Every structure is written in C-alpha cells, then in structure tokens.
Amino acid sequence: MRGEGSGAPGGLAQPLTRAQWLASDLRGRVLGGEWQRGARLPSETELATLYQVSRVTVRTALKSLEGQGLVDIRHGAGTFVSDFGVSIRAGLQELGSITATIRELGHEPGMEWRSITTRPATDDDARHLDVPEGSPVLSIERAVLSDGDVVAFSYDVIRLDVLPAGAADEFGRGSIFELFEHVGLRPKRAFARLHAVQSAEVGWGDGRPANGLYLLLDQVHFTPGSQPLMYSRTYFVEGRFEFVIIRTA
Amino acid sequence: MRGEGSGAPGGLAQPLTRAQWLASDLRGRVLGGEWQRGARLPSETELATLYQVSRVTVRTALKSLEGQGLVDIRHGAGTFVSDFGVSIRAGLQELGSITATIRELGHEPGMEWRSITTRPATDDDARHLDVPEGSPVLSIERAVLSDGDVVAFSYDVIRLDVLPAGAADEFGRGSIFELFEHVGLRPKRAFARLHAVQSAEVGWGDGRPANGLYLLLDQVHFTPGSQPLMYSRTYFVEGRFEFVIIRTA
DNA sequence: GAGTGGTCTAGACCACCCT
DNA sequence: GGGTGGTCTAGACCACTCA
Numbered sequence: 001m002r003g004e005g006s007g008a009p010g011g012l013a014q015p016l017t018r019a020q021w022l023a024s025d026l027r028g029r030v031l032g033g034e035w036q037r038g039a040r041l042p043s044e045t046e047l048a049t050l051y052q053v054s055r056v057t058v059r060t061a062l063k064s065l066e067g068q069g070l071v072d073i074r075h076g077a078g079t080f081v082s083d084f085g086v087s088i089r090a091g092l093q094e095l096g097s098i099t100a101t102i103r104e105l106g107h108e109p110g111m112e113w114r115s116i117t118t119r120p121a122t123d124d125d126a127r128h129l130d131v132p133e134g135s136p137v138l139s140i141e142r143a144v145l146s147d148g149d150v151v152a153f154s155y156d157v158i159r160l161d162v163l164p165a166g167a168a169d170e171f172g173r174g175s176i177f178e179l180f181e182h183v184g185l186r187p188k189r190a191f192a193r194l195h196a197v198q199s200a201e202v203g204w205g206d207g208r209p210a211n212g213l214y215l216l217l218d219q220v221h222f223t224p225g226s227q228p229l230m231y232s233r234t235y236f237v238e239g240r241f242e243f244v245i246i247r248t249a
Numbered sequence: 250m251r252g253e254g255s256g257a258p259g260g261l262a263q264p265l266t267r268a269q270w271l272a273s274d275l276r277g278r279v280l281g282g283e284w285q286r287g288a289r290l291p292s293e294t295e296l297a298t299l300y301q302v303s304r305v306t307v308r309t310a311l312k313s314l315e316g317q318g319l320v321d322i323r324h325g326a327g328t329f330v331s332d333f334g335v336s337i338r339a340g341l342q343e344l345g346s347i348t349a350t351i352r353e354l355g356h357e358p359g360m361e362w363r364s365i366t367t368r369p370a371t372d373d374d375a376r377h378l379d380v381p382e383g384s385p386v387l388s389i390e391r392a393v394l395s396d397g398d399v400v401a402f403s404y405d406v407i408r409l410d411v412l413p414a415g416a417a418d419e420f421g422r423g424s425i426f427e428l429f430e431h432v433g434l435r436p437k438r439a440f441a442r443l444h445a446v447q448s449a450e451v452g453w454g455d456g457r458p459a460n461g462l463y464l465l466l467d468q469v470h471f472t473p474g475s476q477p478l479m480y481s482r483t484y485f486v487e488g489r490f491e492f493v494i495i496r497t498a
Numbered sequence: 499g500a501g502t503g504g505t506c507t508a509g510a511c512c513a514c515c516c517t
Numbered sequence: 518g519g520g521t522g523g524t525c526t527a528g529a530c531c532a533c534t535c536a
Contacts, residue, residue: 017505043521054507059522069440072475075522076514080475092443093342095496187498191318194341194492196445196464215445215464219496225534226321226329243443245494247344247468249436266524292502303526308503324503325533474515 018053022061025051030070030081040078041071067093069246092245095190095221097177098234102146110145114204116172118160125157128220128231136160138168140176143207144234150207151240153214156232162223180229187229192219202235213238267302268309274300275310279319279330289327290320316342318495341494344439344470346426347483351395358424359394363453365421367409374406377469377480385409387417389425392456393483399456400489402463405481411472429478436478441468451484462487 016024026041035041044062048055062079065071072080102109117139126133138158143150156176160168167183180186195216202214214235221230236243265273275290284290293311297304311328314320321329351358366388375382387407392399405425409417416432429435444465451463463484470479485492 019505045521054509055522056508057506060505062522073522074475074515075473076520077474077516078521093494093496095498189498190496192494192496194443194464194494196447196462196487198445198447198460198462211447213445213447215443224324225326226323238445245342245441245443247342247439247441249344249438268524294502303528304503305527306525309524311503322503323534325501326535327502 019057019060019064022047022051022053022057023064026061027065027068027070030065035081037081037083039081041080043078067246067248069244092243095187097175098144098152099175100177102144102151105146107146108148110148111175112143112145112150113172114141114143116140118168121157125231129157129159129228131159131161131228138163138171140171143203143205146240149240150203150205150237152234152236153203153207154232154234156230158230159228162227162229176230185223185229187221188224189222189226190219191222192217194218197235203237207237209237209239211238215241215243268306268313271296271300271302271306272310272313276314276317276319279314284330286330286332288330290329292327316495316497318493341492344436346424347393347401348424349426351393351400354395356395357397359397360424361392361394361399362421363390363392365389367417370406374480378406378408378477380408380410380477387412387420389420392452392454395489398489399452399454399486401483401485402452402456403481403483405479407479408477411476411478425479434472434478436470437473438475439468439470441466443467446484452486456486458486458488460487464490464492 026047029035030041041047041062042050044055044058047058047062051058062071062073066073070082072082074080099109099111118136119139120134121129121131121137123133125131125137126135129137131137138160140154140156140158142154142156144152144154158171162185164183167179170182171179177187195218197214197216198212199214200208200212202208202212215238217232217234217236219232219234220228221232223229275296278284279290290296290311291299293304293307296307296311300307311320311322315322319331321331323329348358348360367385368388369383370378370380370386372382374380374386375384378386380386387409389403389405389407391403391405393401393403407420411434413432416428419431420428426436444467446463446465447461448463449457449461451457451461464487466481466483466485468481468483469477470481472478
C-alpha cells in the first residue's frame, strides 16, 4: 500500500521516524483533498493495518496533525478533517523556521539582511545565552518577507563558541534554521515570550507600519544538549502574520 | 512508595489518568525542592519501578512536565530540573482557566463582572460559534484580577443552546471554567489567535493602561464533541502578564 | 561499554458515541 | 451492541552521552 510518501516534510532531508513519516503522508493526503472537510478518516485500527504500523504510531501521527489543527479527533466517533481545513497555518508551538512556515502557507518567503557583525556579548545577551559578558557573538539584523512584503524584523544573537570554525561566514544567505542544520546544530527547543509592542524605533526602511504596532516574539533557542544557541527578538508587524495556537486540555 | 499524591492538580476533582497523576506528583516534588535546579531526576526505568507503572507512562508524565518548562529531558544524559525552575509560569498552549494559572503563579486571582446579559448573536458571534445569527447567546464582560490588579479585560460570548436549562443563572461567580465543569461541559480544545492591539476603547475603569497596549487572545473553545462553546476576546494588559510558550521541534 | 532517553510493537481493557 | 478513540503494559531495539 501507499507507495512513496506524497507529503514531503516542510523542512530538510533527515531521517524521519515512522510516526513523522505517517503524519507527513496523511497531511499530504488531507491537504490534497482526498477527504472532504468534516469527513471521517479511516479508523486508527484500519490505518495501522494499512500502513503496517502499530496503533500507537498511528495515534502519535494523528495527534501531531490535531496539534496543527488539521484534523479533529473525537472519542468514540472517529477522526475528522478539521473544519478549518486546508487554510490552516502552522501552530506557534511548533518550532520551525519562519521561512518554512511562510512557504507552507503558499507564499514566497524572502529575507533581507541589514547587518551581520561579530561583537562582544552585551549584558542582556550574556544573560539569555548563558555566556560571560563580552564573549564573542554573531549579531544579525534582518527583515522577513512574504511575497515581497515585510512581515517581521528580527534581531538575532548567536553564540559563536558553539559554532564550528568558519560556520559564521555562511550566514547571510538562506534560512537561519537551514544554516544551523547544515552545521549540525538543529535547535530542539525554544523558550518564547510574547509581548505587544508599540515603537517607532523598531525596524527600518519602508516596511515599517505607520502605527508602529508589533507582536514581539522573544525567544531563546536551545540545542538538543540544552545549550543556549540563539537569542532572538522577532517583531511581527501586527496584521501581516497570523499567530495561531491550538490549545488543548 | 509515594504515599498520597503531594502535588494536587491545579484544577478540580476529576478522575486523573496514571500519567496525569504521576505528572502532578512529580511536579509537586520538583516544586517542593526535592531536587536542586539542574539536578538529575531518577531515570525513567527507576521511576517506572518506583511508581509501578510502565516506562511509557513515565515518559508521558515527563513530557508533560517538559512542556511546562519544569524539566529538561536530554537524550542519553537524563532528565534534569529546568534552569527556569520554580519561577516558571504555565505555558500558553495548555488550555486552562486564567484564574487557575494566576493561582499557580502564587498570586491571588480575582474577577469583576461588569455585565452578564442574554442577547441575540451578532453576525460575528454567529460565525465563530457556528449558530444562526440572532440565536440567543450569553454575553459576559469581566475584568481578571491578580492580587487586586487588573491583568485582563475579557469579552465572552457563550452559546446558550448547549447549556443545560438554568445553567446560565450560575454565571457571575467563580471561574468560567469551573462553571463549565459544574455543568458537565469541559472545554477540550481551543483555537486561538494572537494580536497586538492599541486602543482606548478596550476595558473600563482604573485598570486601563495609559498607553492602551494589549495582547489580544482571540479564541473559540470547543466541547469534546467539537461543538463551539464560547468565543472570547481577552485583552491582556501588556506587561502585567507573562505569556510563555515552550516550542519544540 | 554502561546507562539513559527515543521509538516502536502487539495486545489488552476501558470510555464514549451511535444506532 | 458494535465500533471508535483513550490509556496502559511489557518488552524490544536503537541512538546518544559520558566516563
């Protein structure tokens, strides 16, 4: 059954677990319109048989899709294609690159670097990245674009002591996540805080909103070994990006 | 081992799964200071033996604590008490009452009702709650307090057709979640969107911030059967509430 | 290499929905 | 009552960390 995985994962090549592969495949089938909105998917037992995996694996995959708002699992009744359906955007709780998210929404992502410099860590950097004040960090200022429009301004500070030698030179093109990947330092977790901000100091150029309103995502990214890797403050221009969270009991 | 569960669950009495009970117990032990910040917890196998449950159950509990930012699970190394430690606030992705969250942070929650009325659903209500325009809804305006200070203004619209007869009269005291619980309608999921808002129209009384800045949590709550139950717009006064999200890959 | 977490399986029993 | 999801178990094997 099921020849090749139709739904390619959004990110890069890397070994997928069976559950991730299944989720990706089912995601592709749902988005491909194989089932109508509100329609019932095959039962977990059926899927387990079809895909030759255990029911636990099926459940893991389905719960992931539920977390993305794609399907709706109802006890005793079945799993249904969510009413939000195809129009859903990736949830905020899933750690991934903004670029990938924009692409998944069907837009053309872009990036404009304003500056990339090496400098000593400020007091603030040091506190967030857990390094001594003054130790070298890579400071990046960039604007995130979607279909040519600025959706966010981001101020990122990256620890240099955990990067392989020469890796710093590679920054400046492509997604930051892809860079980390390339260097073998995939962020595993992020601790994020949200704030509403109004300021004329944020950002640069024509992309700045007249009202100066932003949703600030202030986050620290960690390696699988729980080392702080990057501290970023990303100011999303209010109204140009949909922040969605699926909250579950 | 482990006599009674020390860590009482934040919410109300209801049957807990073993994993939930375990999570609650471990949470109590961590918060109680049984292990230092950064210290390693017993291994999953040890915990499984100690608590007489399977390792899968232990993992479920630990992952829940990880999602709350309480512990830090490191492949091959062990599970450690998070550096954020005790000061952590509940994550935004966990669906729960604001009241309960405030209490967990060690503050005294409060509520001030401004108005509770029954009225026909507006166009906007109808769209979010999936009812015909004009069908009766319960409209609530309230302020959420923490230690006597206003932290949020909330405008809630509740479907009346799914409430048991007479239940509407019970609103106006206590947490809305407790009310739902009492009536047997525990929300299971919420679909939330976030916005930065600046407005002088929002809120009332002295609690309004001078700058008019709010973080708007715009959400629809669903019953386990996926019926829309409540549409609420909660305006959190910027700076008075910490919005935290643990994002994972 | 020993120990720890990450993933997966096959099977079981329960709670819930629907007819 | 029959089917579906919710939870749990015991055991297995793999990947990673650390000494």
